[in-house]
Amino acid sequence: MSNDYHQLKKAKGKTARLGVWVVIGLIILFGLILFRFTLSGSQKQNLFGGLPSKEDVYEAAKIIVKPSLKGDHVSFSDDGFEFGKRSDSVYVIRSYADVTAEDGSQSRQYFNVTIKYNGGLATKANNWELQALQLQ
Structure with a gap:
């Protein structure tokens, strides 16, 4: 019985670590998109399809x-x-x-x-x- 508890806890730990890595990956992806967006503003690109200046x-x-x-x-x-x-x-x-x-x-x-x-x-x-x- 105690063996099942330890295996269940170990499996939950793996899932939690995977979740942490997914969140870190999403934060990095968001940072790259934000960085690209800030660079594109200096090129005067019309990103949202409005009328030109x-x-x-x-x-x-x-x-x-x-x-x-x-x-x-x-x-x-x-x-x-x-x-x-x-x-x-x-x-x-x-x-x-x-x-x-x-x-x-x-x-x-x-x-x-x-x-x-x-x-x-x-x-x-x-x-x-x-x-x-x-x-x-």
């Missing part, structure tokens, strides 16, 4: 407009852009870029671009659709 829209507009500008070196204005919202996911950006041509001449080209956000990460150009582009 003004800066995200401007970055997408620069990627879309750059191939249309004629010149070797393009420098966009980071402090002088105008932002507008037409509907739920259609945005208008008005700004300029300083363009240096092959011969070394510089010019300032103003642009108006209307782009539509299709969802996903706002930093990926594939998630945007060009609706209108006007170069001046």
